[in-house]
Amino acid sequence: MNAPETSPDNPLLGDWHGRFGLPPFAAVKHDHFRPAFDRALAAHRAEIEAVAASKMAPSFDNTIAALERGGCDLDRVSNLFSVLAGADTGDALEAVEREVSPLLARHSNALYLNRALFARIDDLWRRRDSLRLSAEQARVIERYHTRFVRAGAALDQPAQDRLAAINERLASLGTQFGQNVLADEKAYALVLEEGDLAGLPEFARANARAAAEERGHRGKFAVTLGRSAVESFLQFSSRRDLREKLFQAWIRRGEGGGATDNRAIVAEIVGLRAERAKLLGFPSFADYRLDDLMAKSPANARHLLEDVWTRAQAQAERDALQALVAEEGGNFALAPWDWRYYAEKLRKARYDLDEAEIKPYLQLDRMIEAAFETARRLFGLSFTPANVPLYHPDARAWEVTDASGRHVGLFIGDYFARTSKHSGAWMTSLRDQEKLMGDIHPVILNICNFAKPAAGEPALLSFEDARTLFHEFGHALHGLLSDVTYPLLAGTAVPSDFVELPSQLYEHWLETPEILQKYARNASTGKAMPQTLIDKVLATRTFNQGFATVEFTACALVDLDIHSLPAGKALDVTEFERRDLERIHMPAEIVMRHRLPHFQHLFAGGGYAAGYYSYMWSEVLDADAFEAFKETGDVFDPATAKRLRDFIYSAGNLRDPAEAYKAFRGRLPTADALLKKRGLDAVVV
Numbered sequence: 282m283n284a285p286e287t288s289p290d291n292p293l294l295g296d297w298h299g300r301f302g303l304p305p306f307a308a309v310k311h312d313h314f315r316p317a318f319d320r321a322l323a324a325h326r327a328e329i330e331a332v333a334a335s336k337m338a339p340s341f342d343n344t345i346a347a348l349e350r351g352g353c354d355l356d357r358v359s360n361l362f363s364v365l366a367g368a369d370t371g372d373a374l375e376a377v378e379r380e381v382s383p384l385l386a387r388h389s390n391a392l393y394l395n396r397a398l399f400a401r402i403d404d405l406w407r408r409r410d411s412l413r414l415s416a417e418q419a420r421v422i423e424r425y426h427t428r429f430v431r432a433g434a435a436l437d438q439p440a441q442d443r444l445a446a447i448n449e450r451l452a453s454l455g456t457q458f459g460q461n462v463l464a465d466e467k468a469y470a471l472v473l474e475e476g477d478l479a480g481l482p483e484f485a486r487a488n489a490r491a492a493a494e495e496r497g498h499r500g501k502f503a504v505t506l507g508r509s510a511v512e513s514f515l516q517f518s519s520r521r522d523l524r525e526k527l528f529q530a531w532i533r534r535g536e537g538g539g540a541t542d543n544r545a546i547v548a549e550i551v552g553l554r555a556e557r558a559k560l561l562g563f564p565s566f567a568d569y570r571l572d573d574l575m576a577k578s579p580a581n582a583r584h585l586l587e588d589v590w591t592r593a594q595a596q597a598e599r600d601a602l603q604a605l606v607a608e609e610g611g612n613f614a615l616a617p618w619d620w621r622y623y624a625e626k627l628r629k630a631r632y633d634l635d636e637a638e639i640k641p642y643l644q645l646d647r648m649i650e651a652a653f654e655t656a657r658r659l660f661g662l663s664f665t666p667a668n669v670p671l672y673h674p675d676a677r678a679w680e681v682t683d684a685s686g687r688h689v690g691l692f693i694g695d696y697f698a699r700t701s702k703h704s705g706a707w708m709t710s711l712r713d714q715e716k717l718m719g720d721i722h723p724v725i726l727n728i729c730n731f732a733k734p735a736a737g738e739p740a741l742l743s744f745e746d747a748r749t750l751f752h753e754f755g756h757a758l759h760g761l762l763s764d765v766t767y768p769l770l771a772g773t774a775v776p777s778d779f780v781e782l783p784s785q786l787y788e789h790w791l792e793t794p795e796i797l798q799k800y801a802r803n804a805s806t807g808k809a810m811p812q813t814l815i816d817k818v819l820a821t822r823t824f825n826q827g828f829a830t831v832e833f834t835a836c837a838l839v840d841l842d843i844h845s846l847p848a849g850k851a852l853d854v855t856e857f858e859r860r861d862l863e864r865i866h867m868p869a870e871i872v873m874r875h876r877l878p879h880f881q882h883l884f885a886g887g888g889y890a891a892g893y894y895s896y897m898w899s900e901v902l903d904a905d906a907f908e909a910f911k912e913t914g915d916v917f918d919p920a921t922a923k924r925l926r927d928f929i930y931s932a933g934n935l936r937d938p939a940e941a942y943k944a945f946r947g948r949l950p951t952a953d954a955l956l957k958k959r960g961l962d963a964v965v966v
């Protein structure tokens with residue numbers, strides 16, 4: 282790198298004086314990142330070395346707390362970098378990302394494979410009962426010890442060397458995987474003329490017009506590969522040929538041959554993960570991964586998935602759709618690109634409800650208010666627009682305060698799709714809550730990919746989009762309400778099969794009459810959504826659930842299966858996916874929600890690897906948890922809300938998840954509420 286190592290003109294390196302601790306976004310350029318990373322990494326390395334080499338006998342403060350205090354600059358720079366690399370990236374930032382991801386992996390190796398450091402942690406852990414620790418400190422020690430052991434700190438040198446090499450390679454592969462998916466999405470648009478839009482409602486036309494304009498096709502229409510855009514088109518376009526064309530492009534992301542093909546990358550990632558698990562003494566990566574999660578073993582996760590899988594009634598749905606095709610005089614077998622189109626028709630016929638009728642009532646701004654109002658009624662929070670400079674004109678900020686007016690944190694919402702943004706929806710942070718180095722308040726973001734309306738038009742959401750908004754906002758509250766001392770335990774730093782509880786639970790309030798009646802208002806008339814329409818929306822909740830259940834559960838099973846492969850096996854990804862789907866009898870008319878070559882949860886970083894089941898695991902928890910409110914007769918019951926806040930939303934990783942849940946609910950969850958919610962409870966298996 283020729284950039285100067287330290288520089289007074291590098292805004293990342295000085296103190297950030299922005300309100301709420303925000304970075305000086307406008308001054309930050311992509312070439313500031315590499316030198317900032319270099320310096321922050323070196324500083325953290327020195328801090329780690331100082332702890333490891335200390336001549337003092339290990340104590341909680343000089344070892345664990347010292348580690349917790351370290352790495353501030355690195356956290357700051359990496360948080361900002363990951364926000365921008367996800368939400369506002371480009372060639373230059375992508376190049377930095379490819380350069381930096383192996384450096385970060387190497388750095389994490391230097392921490393977790395440091396023998397002298399582990400010896401101190403191990404010593405403290407063995408003496409933990411005599412150290413007079415608070416409950417939180419005891420949890421922190423336990424987490425440090427487990428993390429180090431699981432990272433390989435107790436292995437011999439050759440095994441550690443190999444682990445280090447594997448980790449670095451995995452980091453590069455993960456970055457490449459995500460960038461390839463984005464590249465395939467950017468490269469594609471189905472460009473259409475006015476005459477190709479048959480069946481599309483006004484909002485979809487307007488979105489396609491805006492997307493074409495963004496891509497330089499003025500006066501035309503374009504459908505891009507973002508989920509909202511694709512799903513709307515598949516739902517409404519009566520042009521079977523165009524539906525097929527778009528669908529094929531969508532499900533072949535990462536599989537197109539050439540430089541952005543992800544299949545070899547998937548095979549290598551899976552092989553390296555299996556090898557790492559073996560080095561650490563586990564029969565497979567799935568065994569390794571789940572050992573430290575709430576599910577504890579792949580068998581437990583599989584048990585839930587298979588129970589749901591056998592109950593999923595996609596066959597009956599398929600038959601009904603095929604009958605509709607025949608009724609219309611169609612002489613073809615229902616194909617995957619037909620499912621959403623005929624399901625939408627059937628929904629309209631059965632419930633007299635069409636998505637285009639709902640959409641004018643679901644304005645983005647009102648739904649944001651609805652999510653805020655829910656937080657006010659449950660937790661006493663208020664949200665005030667904050668006029669602070671951000672990284673993109675579409676991003677907006679609100680200051681969050683509690684019932685007594687005290688500052689809680691800053692919430693940033695960045696809702697619209699654009700070519701510089703990765704697909705999907707997620708919560709992330711620029712700063713996490715903690716009390717070790719002062720009273721530090723969180724800065725939390727929600728990034729979504731809702732279709733952006735043309736200038737002057739209101740942004741309208743589908744019901745699914747509104748659900749996504751509530752989902753991500755549930756994650757955001759998990760970060761905002763966090764109330765712990767040690768950074769390690771803050772907010773969403775919980776096991777990945779527990780982390781979806783706060784988000785999925787929050788979705789339930791969207792469907793309550795209290796929220797829908799007040800916030801679902803027609804964009805042009807301002808009138809509330811009529812009760813008959815609300816009733817219809819709610820009545821369709823279990824409609825097409827067979828499809829949704831199959832689409833999801835197939836992904837979760839394939840994920841567990843591919844990560845249960847033993848080390849050292851050659852893997853043909855296409856063939857594996859095909860065979861595994863055949864094994865579980867995947868219906869031919871349904872395609873996995875995320876196919877392996879673009880399954881970012883699993884391969885763009887390892888967040889959900891062998892963990893996609895988590896969504897359903899958490900659904901058991903969220904369905905059961907919402908029952909706790911319903912049982913009181915008040916979906917905002919204050920006493921239940923207080924327990925929810927104390928033991929779930931503000932508790933970070935203070936407790937083992939099963940204990941945390943029991944503290945909230947008084948017992949462990951059962952799957953009954955989940956089966957009822959999906960309409961699968963009546964199915965005898």
Ligand SMILES: [Zn+2]
Nearest residue numbers: 752756781784
């Ligand atoms: Zn989530």
